[in-house]
Amino acid sequence: MSNNTMTGAEILIKALTDQGVDTIFGYPGGAVLPIYDALFKQNSIRHILVRQEGGAVHAAEGYARSTGKPGVVLVTSGPGATNAVTGLTDALMDSIPVICLTGQVPTHMIGTDAFQECDTTGITRPCTKHNYLVKDAGDLARVVHEGFYVATNGRPGPVVIDIPKDVQINRAEYTAPEKVRHKTYRPRVKGDLEKIREAVEMIAQAERPVFYTGGGIINAGPKASSLLTQFVRMTGYPITNTLMGLGGYPASDRQFLGMLGMHGSYEANWAMHDCDVMICIGARFDDRVTGRLDAFSPKSKKIHIDIDPSSINKNIRVDLPIIGDAAHILEDMIRIWKAGARQVDPARIEPWWRQIDIWRARNSFGYEKTDKLIKPQRAVEALYEKTKDRDPYITTEVGQHQMWAAQLFKFENPNRWMTSGGLGTMGYGLPAAMGAQIAHPDKLVIDIAGEASIMMNIQEMSTLAQYKLPVKIFILNNQWMGMVRQWQELMHGKRYSESYVESLPDFVKLAESFGAVGLRAETPDEMDSLIDEMIAVDRPVIADVRVDPTENVYPMVPSGAAHNEMILGSESGASEVPQATDEGLALV
Amino acid sequence: MQDTIARHTISALVDNEAGVLARVIGLFSGRGYNIDSLTVSEVDSANGVSRINIVTTGTPMTIEQIKAQLDRLVPVHRVSDLTVEGPHIERELALLKVRSSGEKRVEALRIADIFKARAVDATDRSFVFEITGSASKIDAFAELMRPLGLVDMSRTGVAAISRGPDEI
Numbered sequence: 001m002s003n004n005t006m007t008g009a010e011i012l013i014k015a016l017t018d019q020g021v022d023t024i025f026g027y028p029g030g031a032v033l034p035i036y037d038a039l040f041k042q043n044s045i046r047h048i049l050v051r052q053e054g055g056a057v058h059a060a061e062g063y064a065r066s067t068g069k070p071g072v073v074l075v076t077s078g079p080g081a082t083n084a085v086t087g088l089t090d091a092l093m094d095s096i097p098v099i100c101l102t103g104q105v106p107t108h109m110i111g112t113d114a115f116q117e118c119d120t121t122g123i124t125r126p127c128t129k130h131n132y133l134v135k136d137a138g139d140l141a142r143v144v145h146e147g148f149y150v151a152t153n154g155r156p157g158p159v160v161i162d163i164p165k166d167v168q169i170n171r172a173e174y175t176a177p178e179k180v181r182h183k184t185y186r187p188r189v190k191g192d193l194e195k196i197r198e199a200v201e202m203i204a205q206a207e208r209p210v211f212y213t214g215g216g217i218i219n220a221g222p223k224a225s226s227l228l229t230q231f232v233r234m235t236g237y238p239i240t241n242t243l244m245g246l247g248g249y250p251a252s253d254r255q256f257l258g259m260l261g262m263h264g265s266y267e268a269n270w271a272m273h274d275c276d277v278m279i280c281i282g283a284r285f286d287d288r289v290t291g292r293l294d295a296f297s298p299k300s301k302k303i304h305i306d307i308d309p310s311s312i313n314k315n316i317r318v319d320l321p322i323i324g325d326a327a328h329i330l331e332d333m334i335r336i337w338k339a340g341a342r343q344v345d346p347a348r349i350e351p352w353w354r355q356i357d358i359w360r361a362r363n364s365f366g367y368e369k370t371d372k373l374i375k376p377q378r379a380v381e382a383l384y385e386k387t388k389d390r391d392p393y394i395t396t397e398v399g400q401h402q403m404w405a406a407q408l409f410k411f412e413n414p415n416r417w418m419t420s421g422g423l424g425t426m427g428y429g430l431p432a433a434m435g436a437q438i439a440h441p442d443k444l445v446i447d448i449a450g451e452a453s454i455m456m457n458i459q460e461m462s463t464l465a466q467y468k469l470p471v472k473i474f475i476l477n478n479q480w481m482g483m484v485r486q487w488q489e490l491m492h493g494k495r496y497s498e499s500y501v502e503s504l505p506d507f508v509k510l511a512e513s514f515g516a517v518g519l520r521a522e523t524p525d526e527m528d529s530l531i532d533e534m535i536a537v538d539r540p541v542i543a544d545v546r547v548d549p550t551e552n553v554y555p556m557v558p559s560g561a562a563h564n565e566m567i568l569g570s571e572s573g574a575s576e577v578p579q580a581t582d583e584g585l586a587l588v
Numbered sequence: 589m590q591d592t593i594a595r596h597t598i599s600a601l602v603d604n605e606a607g608v609l610a611r612v613i614g615l616f617s618g619r620g621y622n623i624d625s626l627t628v629s630e631v632d633s634a635n636g637v638s639r640i641n642i643v644t645t646g647t648p649m650t651i652e653q654i655k656a657q658l659d660r661l662v663p664v665h666r667v668s669d670l671t672v673e674g675p676h677i678e679r680e681l682a683l684l685k686v687r688s689s690g691e692k693r694v695e696a697l698r699i700a701d702i703f704k705a706r707a708v709d710a711t712d713r714s715f716v717f718e719i720t721g722s723a724s725k726i727d728a729f730a731e732l733m734r735p736l737g738l739v740d741m742s743r744t745g746v747a748a749i750s751r752g753p754d755e756i
Contacts, residue, residue, distance in 0.1 A: 121606075121607060122607075122610070125607065125610060125611060125614055126614050126618050129662070130662040130663075131607075133606065133607075150662055182662075183603065183665075184603070184663075184664075184665045185662050308660065309656045309659065309660070310653065310656035310657050310659070310660050312656070313649060313652055313653070314653055314656075317649070
């Protein structure tokens with residue numbers, strides 16, 4: 001063997017460096033000690049020590065979603081790998097590029113039930129886009145380069161690379177990234193021009209059009225968002241975003257109808273139901289969007305643009321599918337639109353806008369204005385008003401607070417909003433905020449949280465302390481697992497089975513014990529000054545905002561109902577809660 | 589029409605690497621698709637390519653999903669729905685053990701002859717027949733052998749290829 005050999009661990013570090021990695025989120029253990037040793041001897045990659053491996057994956061997701069670059073995780077074998085599984089599934093569901101490096105027992109011990117051994121590739125096969133077990137140090141560099149290619153091209157997703165300890169120690173030659181080309185994986189990027197022309201024609205002739213865009217716009221990069229904004233403004237048509245797609249179109253714009261879906265706005269859901277042409281870009285007709293499938297948007301012709309062919313016709317049959325990258329296709333659409341010198345006759349879509357304005361007047365995100373209690377919606381609105389000029393990065397946990405944040409916080413740019421959409425992982429927000437803060441040290445990063453969710457990864461407070469990350473945790477504390485309580489109230493006869501959170505910690509003291517600042521507000525006035533104080537302090541903060549414990553998220557499309565059958569809140573002309581059917585009760 | 593459940597034979601070329609079959613099977617079980625038959629073997633050793641043939645049933649929408657989901661797996665090169673894409677040939681090989689005596693034994697041999705099945709093992713009380721053909725031909729043969737003392741059967745599952753000069 002020639003002299004340019006390196007150990008597997010050194011090869012790994014070099015491969016990561018060549019892939020432009022500057023940060024790894026990880027936790028050491030027996031099966032990754034050689035890699036940690038190699039990390040110790042270098043200065044190009046910064047390692048962030050989390051407190052539990054699950055936190056590492058969500059932190060990598062936050063890093064990835066706020067930068068557009070893949071997030072990198074390093075964990076040990078056995079429990080290190082199994083703790084990462086929730087985060088990997090989360091990244092798969094939300095199409096987030098993550099590279100997760102797992103240690104493994106030495107190759108000769110695989111299959112012997114060795115200490116901290118688990119079948120990592122077997123366990124993570126269904127929750128990754130792809131995974132590898134590297135059995136030879138000579139393959140390691142190629143696999144890492146290929147892994148980055150797979151994670152970031154096509155529909156992004158998590159990739160696990162399982163590296164036995166002997167492979168980390170053995171010597172081999174390095175392979176540079178330019179020498180690696182995946183044998184077969186070439187996702188289609190450019191859309192079929194004939195179909196794009198046909199789509200432009202359909203769009204130009206629509207009378208009741210609506211754009212429905214999702215996380216695919218965010219994943220296609222900031223250029224896709226600006227092209228989308230340009231195209232939507234050229235047409236003058238209304239647009240709605242999915243939970244994952246918020247920030248893909250400026251939320252303060254008049255053409256924006258707000259989020260759609262189970263807790264989407266009245267106008268967005270009705271526009272989807274009554275439209276004649278639906279332009280879906282980078283969204284996947286998820287059950288939270290469609291409601292009852294046979295009643296979904298019955299009068300429309302549907303155009304579906306997606307990079308993943310398996311998203312087409314999965315839940316809803318569409319009329320015109322176009323496979324490719326959203327930015328490329330939008331670019332072609334704009335070009336073809338302009339070349340045809342198309343102009344939308346405002347008179348043609350004026351009745352549609354008039355109808356939308358009637359729906360909009362219901363003010364479906366409205367809530368009772370009171371000075372006695374802090375309404376959670378008011379807390380989100382106040383937070384938005386006081387932080388919007390600082391271009392904040394917002395993460396959330398999962399539940400009612402997440403929906404209020406999605407409804408009321410207005411995102412003008414992509415990559416500012418990070419929430420667990422597909423998997424709905426409680427405990428996502430704090431580590432994700434950590435990752436976003438690492439990537440943007442000078443920005444304001446806020447985790448809008450619930451008191452139940454925050455407890456799921458509260459250990460990461462210690463990481464915030466270690467790296468002096470001034471993440472703000474804004475807890476809408478209603479003492480309940482609010483969304484569970486809401487469903488029990490509306491669908492299970494107010495039998496609040498196990499949804500009250502007993503024995504919560506004193507969040508102010510908890511913050512202080514982790515070297516953070518703890519703040520509490522019990523009245524609207526206190527809340528306003530709490531927000532000012534929280535923003536002003538250059539340290540991590542836990543803000544315990546005591547909100548109305550009985551508030552529900554409206555509108556709500558109950559499970560099993562059509563997407564235009566919404567329950568509204570009292571401020572929007574409350575509607576009767578329909579009796580839940582057995583079929584509806586069986587749905588999630 | 590939309591919901592008619594039909595049988596489809598799907599072929600996929602895949603990288604012959606560790607875990608690729610588990611990926612395909614996991615996809616079917618994880619998403620609740622049926623597998624009626626599955627065969628897999630290397631077909632191009634120079635390039636390390638295997639061919640997987642799957643017989644499945646589903647509505648047109650499900651079959652379209654199965655194809656798209658298979659195609660999405662990173663080590664899958666090409667997926668072809670032979671049932672949709674034109675005329676194709678399906679063959680399966682089966683070994684059937686028939687244990688009987690007297691008139692039944694003679695009858696078993698006679699039927700084997702009609703089906704062009706070969707006796708590949710014989711004792712004074714039993715035969716093992718080898719038969720090749722479509723899955724339905726093998727079903728029919730097995731049905732006739734059942735009352736004649738069929739005690740054991742091993743089937744390979746369906747291998748399939750398109751007719752005409754074009755490759756998959």
